[in-house]
Amino acid sequence: xxxxxxxxxxxxxxxxxxxxxxxxxxxxxxxxxxxxxxxxxxxxxxxxxxxxxxxxxxxxxxxxxxxxxxxxxxxxxxxxxxxxxxxxxxxxxxxxxxxxxxxxxxxxxxxxxxxxxxxxxxxxxxxxxxxxxxxxxxxxxxxxxxxxxxxxxxxxxxxxxxxxxxxxxxxxxxxxxxxxxxxxxxxxxxxxxxxxxxxxxxxxxxxxxxxxxxxxxxxxxxxxxxxxxxxxxxxxxxxxxxxxxxxx
Ligand SMILES: NC(=O)C1=CN([C@@H]2O[C@H](COP(=O)(O)OP(=O)(O)OC[C@H]3O[C@@H](n4cnc5c(N)ncnc54)[C@H](OP(=O)(O)O)[C@@H]3O)[C@@H](O)[C@H]2O)C=CC1
Ligand SMILES: O=C(O)C1=N[C@H](C(=O)O)C[C@H](O)C1
Numbered sequence: 489x490x491x492x493x494x495x496x497x498x499x500x501x502x503x504x505x506x507x508x509x510x511x512x513x514x515x516x517x518x519x520x521x522x523x524x525x526x527x528x529x530x531x532x533x534x535x536x537x538x539x540x541x542x543x544x545x546x547x548x549x550x551x552x553x554x555x556x557x558x559x560x561x562x563x564x565x566x567x568x569x570x571x572x573x574x575x576x577x578x579x580x581x582x583x584x585x586x587x588x589x590x591x592x593x594x595x596x597x598x599x600x601x602x603x604x605x606x607x608x609x610x611x612x613x614x615x616x617x618x619x620x621x622x623x624x625x626x627x628x629x630x631x632x633x634x635x636x637x638x639x640x641x642x643x644x645x646x647x648x649x650x651x652x653x654x655x656x657x658x659x660x661x662x663x664x665x666x667x668x669x670x671x672x673x674x675x676x677x678x679x680x681x682x683x684x685x686x687x688x689x690x691x692x693x694x695x696x697x698x699x700x701x702x703x704x705x706x707x708x709x710x711x712x713x714x715x716x717x718x719x720x721x722x723x724x725x726x727x728x729x730x731x732x733x734x735x736x
Pocket of ligand 1: 498499502503524525543564566567591593708
């Protein structure tokens, strides 16, 4: 059995510490480095693959360091804008052998929820997303909600659907939520929650709700470990774990 050496960036955080435990427990993986804020990333502990769960402002710089070391990266940190992704794509041209996976959500059920929502999108006039998370989360809307909106928006465009109908003319306090790719998104932050999302589809006389709940961060680990094992076989930039799981 070949052993893959893994380092974790953001290793002291909620996700990073869970990843360290999961890597430690896997027979085919060896945890060779744990890095957090202010640590010198150096040679990344000699890792074959780095897992990056830090903060939106730091992730791009950390990933660039991994590329410069020729190390594959599995990224869970949110906040990857189109411009940051484009910059990363350009940087990857200098390292064509390196694989980078950016996945807004590693829970298999969340990946399926996004795929199901994409499939349903063309059949419904109305759609809204409600994402619910723990109150220590720093970004809103969640990366998962933003990605779901992007997938639904693209499916609606392909189907030639008009913009989501909404007669609201007065909303001084933003009660109708944010808009991502034309889809209303509502963010809830509540002590006791981990990571949850509902996608509501409406049509005259019916409603479809697609919901996923992560009750514990262990729910993300099978996806993270699958990505660690596969990222070397996918050189270049991949956005979304669905592309590694045959779901896309
Ligand atoms: N894709 C997925 O499935 C999931 C993605 N996430 C995303 O992962 C990210 C992390 O979430 P979570 O673990 O809850 O957050 P935490 O705040 O618990 O963890 C982030 C860690 O990164 C550290 N950090 C800050 N700056 C840097 C830096 N420059 N380099 C390295 N480490 C740094 C933080 O240190 P300090 O606290 O001292 O600043 C902290 O230890 C978020 O973007 C979140 O949205 C979360 C869950 C699942
Ligand atoms: O911060 C979190 O906790 C989570 N972040 C990701 C997101 O923004 O979508 C994934 C999951 O929802 C948990």
